[in-house]
Amino acid sequence: MSIYEYRPLLIFSVIMAACLGAVAGSFLNCAALRIVRGEPFVKGRSHCPHCGHVLGPMELVPVISWLVQRGRCRACGAKISPRYLIAELVFAFATVLCLLRFDLTALCLRNWVFLGCLFLLTLTDLDAMIIPDGCHIVALLAWLAALPFVGMGRGEIVAHLIAGVALGGGLLLISLAMDKIMGRDTLGGGDIKLLAVVGLYLGPIGALFALVLACVIGLLFHALGRGEGARPFPFGPSIAVAAAAMLLYGAPLVAWYRGLLF
Template sequence: MTLPIVFYLFSFVLGAVVGSFLNVCIYRLPTGESVVFPPSRCTSCGTRIRPWDNIPILSWLILRGACRACRAKISARYPLVELINGLLCLALFLKFGPTLTFAALFVFCSALVAISFIDLDHQIIPDVISLPGIVLGFVLSFFLPWLGWLNSLIGIAAGGGSLLLVAWLYERLTGKEGMGGGDIKLLAMMGAFLGWRAVPFIIFASSLVGSVIGLTLMMLQKKDSKLAIPFGPFLALGALLYIFFGKAIILWYLSIGAR
């Protein structure tokens, strides 16, 4: 069924608006601030941002990336987060249409966007996102026939348990902590939303992409293996690849093995 284009435009706008809220979460959650009060304000002069200066993407462009009051520069990350979330919402709507699956995965993907940018900045994955995410994913599994509560429950155990085992083995072999608890809870959340079958794919895809990017950065920066790279964004990328291309990639891989 083909829907009027206004529905697709609305999905992008919805994603961008939620992306604006994600910017607040990304900035405030690591510092323990409330994401509700006080209202959005300039981080340089403290001036409250008016509604007409808080329109996703457009306001940043109109203001040329600066605060109206003090003209301090506003990071391009703000419209970038809004754009990414808007495109994700549109892509999900194109794939799943106006369904509960779309709504559930939109919440999930928005959480991944916030987690990724927080992890990039602070090398932490806030429990305030991942732990409620595990519960929400499991609750939604009762209403999503393609997921199912047992699939979700096993996904939680497989996601959290697999990384916990890897972290334990690494620490036993090297005497160093190689993976934080945040990554373990994040993969458990992914298992809750996507089911246990997604877990091996996400681990493989995130490890592959993370290894390639990590080695590239080390060569460019001429640093050794102690270079710390947050793993959360790679897990998020693996989950997104599974949502949009997982079946196609798995079928392609199996077709190669069958030759």
Template sequence: MSYWILLTVFAFLLGAVIGSFLNVCIHRLPLGESIVFPASRCPACGTKIRPWDNIPLLSFLLLRGKCRACKAAISFRYPLVELLNGLLALALFLKFGPTATFFVLLVFCSALVAITFIDLDHQLIPDVISLPGIVVGFAASFFLPWLGWLNSLIGILLGGGSLLAVAYLYQLLTKKEGMGGGDIKLLAMMGAFLGWRAVPFIIFAGSLVGSIIGVTLMLAQKKDGKLAIPFGPFLAFGAILYIFYGRQLIHWYLNIGFR
């Protein structure tokens, strides 16, 4: 029992450490900067962050949310990303245990966390995450019996192709671009990691939640329907929902429909 507890703690800490790296990606990738060099620095004063001031979650608490050198406030998003990724890693471990599936889906979900925050800030989904993600997801399918390479390949084609068709049809009817290429590549990556059966669920769940939040924001801000909301975070929500509850929700929906 104690061994299992140690593994669960390790899973959370692993996710939090990866979350610390994701903070670097979230900040630097939209700026076109290297995620390796230079070492982490305070964005306010440029002071290099010491290793003991860069411990996920703990350092933020010990420093009381301020830079040691200049006392500038540290964005609360940093510990939020670390905590979120740690909790995702813990949930994945509790569901899948110490298996290849756990590690593959941890990579996938960590990429979704980075994409979500980048898209929220910049309405941008970096190709440097989604395109390699497609390759990694497809490569991993050869080692995951529940996925399989054909399922993954169809997922890539269906994921990217479905949104590409929607974007083309929207542009044809309205003469306006309604969906960025980043969303298309993101859904292709999701299909690579989760297979083609996940794609319709992700689109439905993402569209439903996005519509609810979009309408709520427009009513709250009294907008005229032209409020721009990134779709990537809602697709990410749909993908994570599918990982943990997708099959149960599909089974429940089908049972309701055929009663």
């Protein structure tokens, strides 16, 4: 079944995807905050960080509750960070794009899980320069679990495996050499593992484009963030944004480049 078969189904699917994405975005944002604080991943009920007021069902509705309460806690009136609203909206948007690009397929579900992992590690890396191993593990398991359903040929599977190993292993060697030369840590271990997973999902050409794009985005962020204190900008978010862009819209670019080669 395709969402493009008729218009009411398309509209319904987009609305459902947006709602599901907002709920998932809310969950991932809370999970990121808990990981950064070192709290158990899923523990207790959601509460106001200022007064401890346990949120009722209506206060848990993503996006709407923040807007209705105008970004304030219902009990104590303390400001709730717009981060909650932004996280929910961004992941709702990403979910809709994923559905529109991959339709109702196993590939859509697999790539949505990958986008969730990228989103979570972007938040934790921005907050505390942490890339949880759980993100790589979940992405890897989703890739493996979806293999029988996504119609990849044996050659393609091997190419993607090699891309993962080569990108992760290659960058590990480069970063070890750079560490020796520069006398400090250059690329984090989390970044290297992330790039291995990106290679697995995007294949050799897609992953190389993602790497170049990640460097461009990283340099842009670096240029924009200069002067605001000496905190180095983590590389993980740049890799995540580049990988998501290539996952969703990279196919024409990869096809064009293949055409140049063969």
